[in-house]
Amino acid sequence: MRNNDEIEKVAHEFVRDCKQEMAQFPLYSVxxxxxxxxxxxxYGSRAHAFKGxxxxxxxxxxxxxxxxxxxxxxxxxxxxxxxxxxxxxxxxxxxxxxxxxxxxxxxxxxxxxxxxxxxxxxxxxxxEFTTPAEYCMGKATPEDCYISGCVELGCLKCARCQNWVCFDHLVVSQIHLCPLP
Known part of the structure; x- marks a missing residue:
C-alpha cells in the first residue's frame, strides 16, 4: 500500500509528464x-429522522x-x-x-x-449509439491507411479528419496531426 506522500508525488509527476507531451502538439489536437x-x-443523503x-x-x-x-x-x-x-x-x-x-x-x-x-x-x-471507442476503432473492418503509398491497415479512425491511420503513421514515424476541419 502506498502512502499519501508517494501517491501525491506520482500524481504530480504524471501531470508534469502530460503537460510536456501535450506541449508538443497544436492546441486543436489535444x-x-x-x-x-x-x-x-x-438532494442530500442525510435526513432528520429518528434512528431506525x-x-x-x-x-x-x-x-x-x-x-x-x-x-x-x-x-x-x-x-x-x-x-x-x-x-x-x-x-x-x-x-x-x-x-x-x-x-x-x-x-x-x-x-x-x-x-x-x-x-x-x-x-x-x-x-444503439456509437461510442467514441467504437467510432475510432470501428465495428466494421477498417480501411487502409490514408497516407499515400502506405499499404498498412488503419488501426484508428481520426475523429477530426475521419481518415483511417495505421499505427506507424499514428504514433511511430509520423505523429498524425490533421488540420482543423
Missing part, C-alpha cells in the same frame, strides 16, 4: 473527455426531478473548441423518449440513447 451526471434537483425509522418523508419540488437525470460526455479540445460530438445518456423512468418532448430536429452533433438508469454503460434493451 482532447479531453469526461462524463458528468446531472440531476434536475440536488422505516419511512422518512422528504420535501422536493417535483417527484420527477428525482427520477429524471442525464449523463453528459463532452469532448473539449485544448484550444477551447467543442469536439465533433457530444454524448448524452438521457434517463426517464420508462426508458423511452416521451412523445410530448422529442429531441429537436436538425441536431447532428449529439448522440443520445435513453435509459432508465442514465449511466453510460451498455444494456441489450437500449437503442
Amino acid at each position: 482532447l479531453n473527455a469526461d462524463q458528468t451526471g446531472i440531476q434536475k434537483e440536488l 425509522a422505516k419511512n422518512v418523508e422528504r420535501l422536493v419540488q417535483a417527484k420527477s426531478s428525482l427520477t429524471h437525470s442525464f449523463t453528459f460526455l463532452p469532448m473539449l479540445f485544448m484550444n477551447g473548441t467543442l469536439g465533433p460530438k457530444a454524448y448524452v445518456k438521457l434517463a426517464e423512468p420508462t426508458g423511452r423518449i416521451p412523445p410530448s418532448r422529442p429531441i429537436p430536429a436538425g441536431i447532428t452533433n449529439l448522440e443520445y440513447p435513453w435509459k432508465k438508469s442514465g449511466y453510460m454503460d451498455r444494456d441489450a434493451n437500449e437503442p
Whole structure:
C-alpha cells in the first residue's frame, strides 16, 4: 500500500509528464473527455429522522426531478473548441423518449440513447449509439491507411479528419496531426 506522500508525488509527476507531451502538439489536437451526471434537483443523503425509522418523508419540488437525470460526455479540445460530438445518456423512468418532448430536429452533433438508469454503460434493451471507442476503432473492418503509398491497415479512425491511420503513421514515424476541419 502506498502512502499519501508517494501517491501525491506520482500524481504530480504524471501531470508534469502530460503537460510536456501535450506541449508538443497544436492546441486543436489535444482532447479531453469526461462524463458528468446531472440531476434536475440536488438532494442530500442525510435526513432528520429518528434512528431506525422505516419511512422518512422528504420535501422536493417535483417527484420527477428525482427520477429524471442525464449523463453528459463532452469532448473539449485544448484550444477551447467543442469536439465533433457530444454524448448524452438521457434517463426517464420508462426508458423511452416521451412523445410530448422529442429531441429537436436538425441536431447532428449529439448522440443520445435513453435509459432508465442514465449511466453510460451498455444494456441489450437500449437503442444503439456509437461510442467514441467504437467510432475510432470501428465495428466494421477498417480501411487502409490514408497516407499515400502506405499499404498498412488503419488501426484508428481520426475523429477530426475521419481518415483511417495505421499505427506507424499514428504514433511511430509520423505523429498524425490533421488540420482543423
